[in-house]
Amino acid sequence: MKGIIFNVLELFVEQEVSPGAFDEALEEVELISDGIFVGPKTYPDEDLLALVGYFSEKLSIEPFPLVRAFGRFALPHLAARFPNFVEGHTHPKTFLLTVHGVIHVEVRKLMEKTKLPDFSYEDPAPNQLIMYYRSERKLCALAEGLILGTGDFFETPISIDHSECMHRGADACKLELVFEDGGPSRI
């Protein structure tokens, strides 16, 4: 996983748990890397999972809602780091539709050794969007969080029905989104 994700995690922990909590975690948790995460470098996925496990236990929050909360927190920060990707969008739906074909494609060009998930889309109605998520990492909680964060960013509430999940043996996670504002305006 890229260092940038660890950096956003650090921000999340410092703000949402307590200042100094990240350094404490680094002391407590046994990591494969040395814990000095910088954005452009790549670190073992296990380190991220170990940190998540540590906070889950410490805060008595299940890993899934924790990762989702992290995703929700992360999106505005990712958007701030890469303003080009949100420019021109006024609605979360049009933005989400570019995640697979544009954003992650560009991310792959900008950074070495990325492992990005696979998304496919269905667009059944203006106020709906179905996203199919596939990844070895099975980080659908992160996807959910990032989607909710997208809603926050564009100030449009989004409800998610995670009707099929890789963790329950599905081939892909089916995320059925409903945009509470009725979808992007057609002007």
Place this chain on the structure above:
Amino acid sequence: MADQAEFERLQKLHRRTVRKVEVLENLIEEKTRALYQANQSLEQANDELEQRVDERTDELARALRVATEANRAKAEFLANTSHELRTPLHGMLGVAEYLVGTTQDPKQEEALDLILRSGRQLVELINSVLDFEKLDAQKFELELLPFSPRDLVHHVVWLFRERAKEKGVALEAELGLLPPFAVGDELRLTQVLGNLVSNAVKFTTEGSVTLRAKCLDPETQDELHSLPSVTSSVAILWQVKDTGPGIDERRRQSLFEPFEQAEKSTARMHGGTGLGLAICKGFVELMGSQIILESTVDEGSNFCFTTIHQLAPTKVTSVVPDLPAADGILTLVVDDNGINRKVAKMMLTRLGCEVEVATSAKDALELAAQQPFDLIFMDCHMPIVDGYRATQELLSRLGTACPPIIGLSATSDRTKEKCLQAGMSDFIQKPANLKALSTALENWAGREDA
């Protein structure tokens, strides 16, 4: 206590941040080095590429020079050889023409006829190779002189009427309004129309071949019904239409390419170099026009083109006295080539002339000073002093007493113009045949004696 904890927290954060900076510094250094190296190898690759491009450009330029040179040498060789071939051929043809009518033996007649026909075919072939080379090298210049379009059409029809008759094909001229004289290259027009008519007759097995000519308004392309004033110009539409087999779309495309013939089997069946139409195309383009071909398979073909001509008041060389024979006319033949001299002498003798010969300009000047010749036939291309300079010399020495001088040359383009400029009265293209000589005698000698 709280302060102590806060201090430790900040200290840890600081330590970690310092290490992060170190990692980032190393990362930056690493990336910079990688970038530098990438840049270096790019530059090197670029240099190498530039060098290779330079080398290749040089190579190509050299190859092009060699090829151009080779092509020029080839063309020159071809032109020279063809020229060399023409001289002995003229000799042969002259002798054969002289012999026609001198024998009663039909076998000999037939043999003579064969020699003449093959020889003329060969001359035609050599001429077309030369024309083509010259067109190809863009060295061709048109010879613009007044001519009669009407006479031209009749002449072309006359040339092929025998062949058409043999095949049972009607060959007709259809003339619209035409000016009595227009300025243009009569010889080239004759060659183009002759070629088109010859092809049409060759491929048509029944029906007709029609050669049409009429005046158009050069601006509107409308047919003219009255001629404009002499100072202006007209367009003449030339058209050769046949009821032959037609030429299909695919073959129409390549028909005007050199060495192309509508049927590959044509060469075997009908002969020809495959240069005819390419040469026609070249000439017509030189005249600022284009040959247009319309053709329907099984119905026939229609070749046409339009040429623009200045109108001419009269033909410059149209003093045509009507004296047929040449008995007792005293002529001088000036030619450095022995065979040519002999041939000319034989033919002129046969036409009834007295003939003296000179082998050089110097000889000619001496002889002309001693005897009052009626007509001088002057080879244009002689070593030391050529025919043009010899003519000027004769004119300046003899003044009005100088007889008309007729130029003789194997090369044809612009030669007539040069001859007239030098002060000659007319020009005959070699090989001179009896008819051409007789016409020259008719036109230029004998009226005082009459």
